[in-house]
Amino acid sequence: MSGTWMTTRAWLLMLPLLVVMVAVIGWPLVDTVNLSFTDAKLVGTGGNYVGFDNYTNMLSSSNFSRTLITTTLFAVISVAAEMVIGVLAALLLNQQFHGRAVLRALMILPWALPTVVNATLWRLIYNPEYGALNAALTQLHLIDAYRSWLGEPGTALAALIVADCWKNFPLVALIALAALQAVPRDITAASLVDGAGAFNRFRFVILPYLAGPLMVALVLRTIEAFKVFDIIWVMTRGGPANSTRTLSILVYQEAFSFQRAGSGASLALIVTLLVTVLAVAYAALVRKTAGSAA
Amino acid sequence: MSALEIRNVRKNYGSVETLKGIDIALQSGEFLVLLGSSGCGKSTLLNIIAGLAEATSGDVLIGGRSILGVHPKNRDIAMVFQSYALYPNLTVRRNIGFGLEMRGVAADDREKAVNEAARLLQIEALLDRKPSQLSGGQRQRVAIGRALVRKPQVFLFDEPLSNLDAKLRLEMRTELKRLHQMLQTTVVYVTHDQIEAMTLATRIAVMRDGIIEQLGTPEEIYNEPATLYVAGFVGAPSMNMLQSTVEGGTLAIDGSPARLPLPARFSKAIGNGARVVVGIRPEALRVAAGAAEPSLPVEIEVVELTGPELVATARVGTQRLTACLPPAARVSKGQASIFAFGEDAMRLFDPDTGKAF
Ligand SMILES: Nc1ncnc2c1ncn2[C@@H]1O[C@H](COP(=O)(O)OP(=O)(O)O)[C@@H](O)[C@H]1O
Ligand SMILES: [Mg+2]
Numbered sequence: 001m002s003g004t005w006m007t008t009r010a011w012l013l014m015l016p017l018l019v020v021m022v023a024v025i026g027w028p029l030v031d032t033v034n035l036s037f038t039d040a041k042l043v044g045t046g047g048n049y050v051g052f053d054n055y056t057n058m059l060s061s062s063n064f065s066r067t068l069i070t071t072t073l074f075a076v077i078s079v080a081a082e083m084v085i086g087v088l089a090a091l092l093l094n095q096q097f098h099g100r101a102v103l104r105a106l107m108i109l110p111w112a113l114p115t116v117v118n119a120t121l122w123r124l125i126y127n128p129e130y131g132a133l134n135a136a137l138t139q140l141h142l143i144d145a146y147r148s149w150l151g152e153p154g155t156a157l158a159a160l161i162v163a164d165c166w167k168n169f170p171l172v173a174l175i176a177l178a179a180l181q182a183v184p185r186d187i188t189a190a191s192l193v194d195g196a197g198a199f200n201r202f203r204f205v206i207l208p209y210l211a212g213p214l215m216v217a218l219v220l221r222t223i224e225a226f227k228v229f230d231i232i233w234v235m236t237r238g239g240p241a242n243s244t245r246t247l248s249i250l251v252y253q254e255a256f257s258f259q260r261a262g263s264g265a266s267l268a269l270i271v272t273l274l275v276t277v278l279a280v281a282y283a284a285l286v287r288k289t290a291g292s293a294a
Numbered sequence: 295m296s297a298l299e300i301r302n303v304r305k306n307y308g309s310v311e312t313l314k315g316i317d318i319a320l321q322s323g324e325f326l327v328l329l330g331s332s333g334c335g336k337s338t339l340l341n342i343i344a345g346l347a348e349a350t351s352g353d354v355l356i357g358g359r360s361i362l363g364v365h366p367k368n369r370d371i372a373m374v375f376q377s378y379a380l381y382p383n384l385t386v387r388r389n390i391g392f393g394l395e396m397r398g399v400a401a402d403d404r405e406k407a408v409n410e411a412a413r414l415l416q417i418e419a420l421l422d423r424k425p426s427q428l429s430g431g432q433r434q435r436v437a438i439g440r441a442l443v444r445k446p447q448v449f450l451f452d453e454p455l456s457n458l459d460a461k462l463r464l465e466m467r468t469e470l471k472r473l474h475q476m477l478q479t480t481v482v483y484v485t486h487d488q489i490e491a492m493t494l495a496t497r498i499a500v501m502r503d504g505i506i507e508q509l510g511t512p513e514e515i516y517n518e519p520a521t522l523y524v525a526g527f528v529g530a531p532s533m534n535m536l537q538s539t540v541e542g543g544t545l546a547i548d549g550s551p552a553r554l555p556l557p558a559r560f561s562k563a564i565g566n567g568a569r570v571v572v573g574i575r576p577e578a579l580r581v582a583a584g585a586a587e588p589s590l591p592v593e594i595e596v597v598e599l600t601g602p603e604l605v606a607t608a609r610v611g612t613q614r615l616t617a618c619l620p621p622a623a624r625v626s627k628g629q630a631s632i633f634a635f636g637e638d639a640m641r642l643f644d645p646d647t648g649k650a651f
Contacts, residue, residue: 184377184379186375186376186377186378186379187379187380187381187382189341189344189346189366189373189375189379190373190375190379190381190440191381191392192345192346192365192366192367193344193345193346193366193367193371193372193373193393194367194392194393194396194440195367195393195396195397196392196396197396200396204381204383204384204392205381208381208382208383209382
């Protein structure tokens with residue numbers, strides 16, 4: 001059979017990559033699974049086999065459920081806002097006006113900056129003593145006294161969501177802008193002759209071409225938002241009073257701050273499972289959208 | 295009052311003049327075809343009529359009213375595009391009714407109008423499908439239906455048949471003609487296909503590089519082309535063009551001893567020694583036994599039987615000539631023959647200006 005040597009060769013060619021994948025992903029994963037069934041500390045050796053104790057403890061703890069809610073809030077609100085702002089920005093940047101090219105380039109900037117830079121920048125903006133936000137709001141007489149936006153449990157999560165939106169809406173806008181180029185000019189023209197206003201044009205002419213790419217953006221962003229760590233770590237470290245603690249932060253605290261490696265490993269695997277379920281559900285959705293738009 | 299009037303319309307894109315002063319006046323019920331090769335400005339002119347592009351200068355009037363600056367939806371026009379331009383996620387029913395829906399026409403009336411258009415176009419069975427489930431011909435029917443239901447004063451078509459295969463194109467052409475005869479609405483129709491133009495139009499505007507070379511009925515365009523360009527563009531195979539010089543009241547064909555009489559109707563306009571291009575339609579030529587006047591001695595080079603006719607390519611001295619003969623014509627490759635024609639069939643052009651004498 002001619003297929004045989006082709007198949008052999010294909011496997012041979014993939015072998016180096018497979019070895020690397022097993023070494024850097026497969027092995028640590030297996031190790032983490034092992035670890036999650038022990039009460040191992042971060043330092044020291046071994047630990048005893050404890051069965052599913054880590055999992056049951058973690059899933060039944062109020063820490064976990066509260067963190068899951070915080071994470072979901074963060075992900076849903078920031079992704080929804082990014083999608084809306086991103087699409088609006090794309091529609092705007094798709095118009096013809098002077099300086100459009102410059103503005104398009106500028107828009108990418110927040111997304112192109114390293115997250116740490118971004119987070120630091122927003123920490124400055126939110127600074128309780130000399131932050132720009134406080135200055136602006138007092139001068140506009142919207143607040144009487146400077147506030148600690150990141151220091152109060154009531155506002156910290158919202159402040160983080162704003163910062164995350166600012167960083168990530170350009171990605172959505174970029175994807176939407178590319179999709180807008182695919183809207184046929186003739187259909188736009190036909191809708192003008194037919195008398196469709198801006199809203200109906202968006203709904204019947206633009207959205208069909210935007211839906212597929214936006215779905216991809218939605219998947220990417222939701223999964224990322226669910227795993228969010230760096231921007232929160234730099235800005236609030238999960239505080240104040242754990243009000244901005246997301247799942248990734250909780251994993252970190254469990255494994256490194258409290259040095260409970262076994263318990264941390266079990267939590268990490270729970271998060272992995274959640275994200276995988278999300279990814280699979282979304283992938284099915286993308287396939288469906290792509291199918292109906294064709 | 296004209297149904298549609300275009301007055302000295304110009305259009306520049308940057309420093310490029312795309313339209314260089316277009317004047318057309320259409321009576322109600324006329325079927326005007328804008329005919330020209332790709333890039334000559336046909337779509338630009340159509341878009342200016344539709345309000346999808348703005349003229350740099352000039353005026354466009356529908357029913358005597360200037361429509362400059364009027365939104366496309368308020369111009370009382372409907373347009374059909376080459377790419378069909380259907381709304382991809384609406385059913386055929388909603389696609390056809392979309393213009394009415396956007397204008398707030400009641401659902402009952404809309405339904406009636408859509409059904410009526412669907413019946414005319416024989417697409418009733420397709421009303422609940424999406425555009426992606428239709429063939430090219432069906433999509434174009436839907437696009438035409440979408441224009442029909444609006445009952446506009448002027449229909450605009452931009453190469454509506456160009457994406458269809460040859461057989462379907464023929465069918466749809468007849469269909470469009472039938473619709474126009476029935477509805478008697480004013481139409482402006484863009485195409486680069488001269489046969490489409492000849493068969494559909496009540497008048498043809500042959501365009502070239504942003505100007506109208508000739509505006510006339512299909513008969514005028516075919517029988518009395520005003521320029522060499524029009525003569526060459528309309529008709530297939532295209533008109534024979536023989537280079538010649540006027541010598542003593544005759545036309546001496548370049549590169550050959552043959553001479554043709556200079557018809558009396560031209561003798562005033564053309565002086566001795568003038569260079570003249572003699573245009574003769576291939577269909578006007580026939581094989582003659584003797585030296586009937588006027589005629590040309592030729593040597594047959596290629597003979598092709600197309601079915602209804604025999605297309606012979608021949609040489610007159612150094613110049614080439616094509617003749618469409620009856621299939622039974624007695625010509626064969628390499629043979630010497632004589633092509634004769636009526637004096638009226640001769641069109642004479644000035645090679646310098648390209649204009650007919
Ligand atoms: N939006 C535009 N910007 C610049 N040039 C254009 C634009 N639209 C058309 N043109 C130019 O105008 C000329 C005529 O175009 P068009 O009217 O589409 O020709 P046709 O429909 O006869 O093929 C072409 O040379 C084309 O490149
Ligand atoms: Mg065109």
